Amino acid sequence: MRQAIKNPFKSISLLRREAVHEKTDQMYAFRAMVRKEFTDYITSWRIIILLVLILLTCVGSLYTAITTIQDAIDQNENASQIAKDSFLFLKLFTISDGTLPSFITFVSFLGPLLGVALGFDAINSERNKGTLSRLMSQPIPRDYVLNAKFTAALLLNTVLFFSLGLLVMSLGILILGIPPTGEEFLRIFCFLVLCIAYIAFWLNLGILFSVRFKQPATSALAAIAIWLFFNLFYNMIVQLLAKTILNPANITSTADAVSKQGLVLNLMRLSPNYLFTESTNTLLSPTVRTLGPLTVEQSAGAIAGPLPLSQSLILIWPQLTGLIASTFICFAISYLLFMRQEIRSK
Amino acid sequence: MMTAPIIELEQISKKYDDQFAVDHLSLTIQKGEIFGLLGPNGAGKSTTILMMLGLSEPTSGLVRVCHMNSTTHPLDVKKRVGYLPDDLGFYEQMTGYENLLFTASLNSIPRRIAEERAADLLTKVGLTESANKKAGKYSRGMRQRLGLADVLMKDPEVIILDEPTLGIDPEGVRELLQLIKRLNKEDGITVLLSSHQLHQVQQICDRVGIFVKGKLLAEGDVQSLATQLFSENNYVINVKADPIENSLLEELKQLNGVHHIYAQNNSMEIHGSRDVTDQIAETVIENQASLLHLQKKDYGLDEIYHRYFEGGEEHATSH
Numbered sequence: 317m318r319q320a321i322k323n324p325f326k327s328i329s330l331l332r333r334e335a336v337h338e339k340t341d342q343m344y345a346f347r348a349m350v351r352k353e354f355t356d357y358i359t360s361w362r363i364i365i366l367l368v369l370i371l372l373t374c375v376g377s378l379y380t381a382i383t384t385i386q387d388a389i390d391q392n393e394n395a396s397q398i399a400k401d402s403f404l405f406l407k408l409f410t411i412s413d414g415t416l417p418s419f420i421t422f423v424s425f426l427g428p429l430l431g432v433a434l435g436f437d438a439i440n441s442e443r444n445k446g447t448l449s450r451l452m453s454q455p456i457p458r459d460y461v462l463n464a465k466f467t468a469a470l471l472l473n474t475v476l477f478f479s480l481g482l483l484v485m486s487l488g489i490l491i492l493g494i495p496p497t498g499e500e501f502l503r504i505f506c507f508l509v510l511c512i513a514y515i516a517f518w519l520n521l522g523i524l525f526s527v528r529f530k531q532p533a534t535s536a537l538a539a540i541a542i543w544l545f546f547n548l549f550y551n552m553i554v555q556l557l558a559k560t561i562l563n564p565a566n567i568t569s570t571a572d573a574v575s576k577q578g579l580v581l582n583l584m585r586l587s588p589n590y591l592f593t594e595s596t597n598t599l600l601s602p603t604v605r606t607l608g609p610l611t612v613e614q615s616a617g618a619i620a621g622p623l624p625l626s627q628s629l630i631l632i633w634p635q636l637t638g639l640i641a642s643t644f645i646c647f648a649i650s651y652l653l654f655m656r657q658e659i660r661s662k
Numbered sequence: 663m664m665t666a667p668i669i670e671l672e673q674i675s676k677k678y679d680d681q682f683a684v685d686h687l688s689l690t691i692q693k694g695e696i697f698g699l700l701g702p703n704g705a706g707k708s709t710t711i712l713m714m715l716g717l718s719e720p721t722s723g724l725v726r727v728c729h730m731n732s733t734t735h736p737l738d739v740k741k742r743v744g745y746l747p748d749d750l751g752f753y754e755q756m757t758g759y760e761n762l763l764f765t766a767s768l769n770s771i772p773r774r775i776a777e778e779r780a781a782d783l784l785t786k787v788g789l790t791e792s793a794n795k796k797a798g799k800y801s802r803g804m805r806q807r808l809g810l811a812d813v814l815m816k817d818p819e820v821i822i823l824d825e826p827t828l829g830i831d832p833e834g835v836r837e838l839l840q841l842i843k844r845l846n847k848e849d850g851i852t853v854l855l856s857s858h859q860l861h862q863v864q865q866i867c868d869r870v871g872i873f874v875k876g877k878l879l880a881e882g883d884v885q886s887l888a889t890q891l892f893s894e895n896n897y898v899i900n901v902k903a904d905p906i907e908n909s910l911l912e913e914l915k916q917l918n919g920v921h922h923i924y925a926q927n928n929s930m931e932i933h934g935s936r937d938v939t940d941q942i943a944e945t946v947i948e949n950q951a952s953l954l955h956l957q958k959k960d961y962g963l964d965e966i967y968h969r970y971f972e973g974g975e976e977h978a979t980s981h
Contacts, residue, residue, distance in 0.1 A: 341770035348767035352753075359755065446751025450812070452717055453745035454768040455737045658718050 353468030435522025520646035674723030685876035701873035744813030754798030803834035902955035
């Protein structure tokens with residue numbers, strides 16, 4: 317009986333010694349962890365509910381966008397030519413008839429929620445269930461726990477957003493009968509990558525709080541509080557400040573006005589929401605030429621027209637870098653905290 | 663016979679803020695032993711165990727497990743050592759069997775072998791019928807047995823069990839301890855277990871160490887601990903007689919080898935360095951009192967434990 321158990325193991329431990337498969341062994345363990353986390357996510361009610369919610373709002377916004385666009389097309393004979401010139405396909409994501417918000421509004425609203433929902437109990441629930449100490453007694457480096465959670469959640473996000481994006485595009489083609497141009501496709505692709513980066517930020521914030529706070533409820537509330545702060549209050553605060561900064565009585569010259577306007581804008585840009593909105597607008601509305609203040613002299617002589625994708629990308633590059641950087645900062649802090657924490661029972 | 667010990671602690675300390683959780687502890691455990699680490703709650707048992715696994719860094723000192731430094735090579739140690747934490751948890755949405763397979767994958771054990779081993783181990787711990795039940799539905803005793811199977815998935819040389827009998831009914835405890843004993847005997851696995859429940863541990867441990875306030879106060883087998891501790895008042899005899907008069911007490915005190923008598927109503931406890939049961943009986947009867955009960959007390963771990971904890975308190979306050 318015992319022999320039967322012992323022997324197969326002997327053979328693997330021999331194999332293990334023969335070739336130092338340390339790295340592959342650990343990759344195997346890491347993959348197993350990611351697989352488990354991913355399974356947990358897609359089978360948990362919390363995530364299923366959120367996914368259904370996102371899917372429904374998506375369909376809703378798509379519907380309003382399509383009806384609006386169709387009305388516009390019906391009124392014109394050279395519809396398809398106009399569609400190509402004005403990046404009509406991108407409007408699927410941005411336009412709305414006022415009854416329901418557009419796709420990007422939904423994403424910027426629900427995306428953070430999804431990120432937080434994926435991350436807020438990553439570590440503390442394992443700790444509370446007592447599975448963390450069991451995990452830590454296995455021969456895996458400690459950071460694998462954190463990395464696996466992040467990887468699995470990011471994977472889920474990627475799958476979700478690419479399927480959503482492609483779904484919207486295919487429905488758009490079917491219903492409108494207008495295929496996207498290559499550039500439109502690339503712009504949508506970039507937009508989806510941006511969405512993932514944005515949600516990754518909230519995900520990491522959730523993970524950070526899950527490392528820091530022992531109770532999942534506390535970390536969820538903390539993350540939602542930050543989300544609300546940036547979504548609602550930050551705008552108001554900056555606007556209050558802007559009133560004093562941009563008070564006409566204090567402005568002496570054009571240069572002064574521009575620099576003060578820039579200051580207000582930069583204050584706004586401390587909010588990840590604002591960065592995301594700016595970037596999505598630039599990507600999905602090629603007519604956006606600049607994100608800063610523009611004087612009349614600067615815009616004189618410019619030919620009104622859409623920017624090429626490369627120029628749009630250059631325009632949002634700082635925003636994108638900022639988003640990714642804040643993601644990494646959150647991850648680094650949670651990493652540091654987690655590596656220093658003592659894993660002991662409750 | 664004397665090979666290098668499988669667990670070796672050299673003067674390890676762990677300091678939290680200004681307090682020593684573990685205070686210059688030295689301990690060696692030989693291969694094939696069952697060692698019981700006994701102590702009250704908060705004595706530093708769990709901290710010591712965490713340091714053995716490299717999950718916590720000692721403030722000073724050296725920990726070697728399986729001839730490897732736990733602090734610098736935790737992964738190598740964890741490959742060979744199974745650890746059962748006291749508040750052990752499983753992924754509740756997965757079945758017991760799946761939980762074991764997950765542990766196997768973390769140990770990079772190929773799927774086919776893992777399935778075989780998991781099935782074998784579930785039989786061994788008597789959970790075959792519940793193998794496909796969700797772990798969330800397991801009772802405390804079943805979880806503990808599943809935990810033991812989980813620890814054995816990696817085929818460890820050493821298993822460290824932190825309070826393995828906590829919260830299980832007596833029958834469950836008995837079965838679990840038998841299982842541990844069998845693993846030790848048949849598979850030669852070295853076992854270190856911590857507990858504050860003495861009777862249970864007493865049954866299976868080859869050696870015990872008594873651990874109070876971060877210090878190992880004594881170590882050895884139960885028998886030698888008793889002699890070590892009760893060298894002076896080595897015998898305690900319980901007597902019940904009616905009536906107990908002062909003259910009787912005086913006379914008993916005169917007996918050779920009697921040190922103390924604690925009398926209360928019609929019972930007394932006589933401490934002495936010799937077995938004076940015969941003389942006590944004689945004296946009681948000579949004094950025309952009726953002898954109701956006479957028993958020589960055996961020193962179990964309970965008494966040892968109690969004595970040491972008392973000693974521990976005194977020791978701590980005297981500083």
